[in-house]
Amino acid sequence: MSTHTWDPAQYLHHAGHRSRPFHDLVGRVPGSPRRVVDLGCGPGNTTATLPERWPGAEIVGVDNSPAMIARARRDHPGLRFEAGDIRGYRPDADLILSNAALQWVPGHTDLFPGWIDSLPVGGVLAFQVPGNFDSPSHTLLAGLRDTPRWSGPLGEVHVAAVHGPADYLRRLADLGxxxxxxxTTYCQLLTGSRDTPGGPVLDWMLGTGLRPVLAALTDPADREEFLAEYGALLDQAYPATPHGTVLPFRRIFVVAVKTPDAA
Structure with missing residues (x-):
């Protein structure tokens, strides 16, 4: 995964919305796995729900962020969490699970053959990634990064990327x-103050998509200037309603079960 700094508290601001795709994904996983690895577990709040889903399973959460792992261990001391990078981690499990993490791993589809090979027949690779990179929250961010003012300090910022569901299906079907x-597109209703530019949509992005930008802008004044510009753009793209701010959010889900043909 990318090495920019994560803020567990900021990420958890919208824990309810962020966890819903995880539960929808887990609900489609067949069987009763005995060993589960959650790659990119973040602060562990969703990993902590897995023992209820699969009592008795051996569960480990893995993340490359020291801050995330520290928060997970603090909040969920009864579970096992390990520091590790998705690219180099070799799962020993019959369920490899990943929730909103693979978009940060360049070339993550190259990892699929090794993961499928490591699974027993009937083992499962299940993941979900955001599919909203053509939405205003991301296109406006990309456009602002490319302006003359910001292209210098932000020119090398890693941009998350995913494939379409049909491409994931083909690649994993080819592996047996x-x-x-x-x-699924979730129409998320965000609430919170709009006293500052960007309001709740900016607050959402501060937990995820803006992390590489914040890591690159080391000068606090530059950060403040960039966030004010980006926030103003978000205010236009996501107007307030009497009920809150609607943020449509597309997610891509994959559940792949290893068949005897892959053995």
Whole structure:
């Protein structure tokens, strides 16, 4: 995964919205796995729900952020959390799970053959990634990064990327898996103050998509200037309603079961 700094408290501001796709993904995983690895577990709040889903399973959460792992261990001392990078981690599990993490791993589809090979027959690779990179929250961010004012300090910022559900299906079917791939757009109603530019949508992005930008802008004044510009753009793209701010959010889901043909 990328090495920019994560803020567990900021990430958890919208824990309810962020956890819903995780539960929708887990709900489609068949069987009763005995060993579960959650790659990119973040602060562990969703990993902590897995023992209820699969009592008795051995569960480990893995993340490359020291801050995230520290928060997970603090908040969920009964579970096992390990520091590790998705690219180099070799899961020993019959369920490899990843929630909103693979978009930060360049070339993550190259990891699929090794992961499927490591699974027993009937083992599962299940993941979900955001599919909203053509939404205003991301296109406006990309456009602002590319302006003359910001292209210098932000020219090398890593941009998250994913494939479409049909491409994931094809790649994993080629590896001998039975694949269920789908997408869902959640219309999330964000609440909170709009006294500052960007309001709750900016607050949402501060937990995820803005992390590489914040890491690159080391000068506090530059950060403040960039966030004010970006926030003003978000205010235009996501107007307030009497009920809050609507943020449509597309997600891509994949559940791949290893068949005997892959063995």
């Amino acid at each position: 898996c039975a694949v269920d791939a789908w997408e």
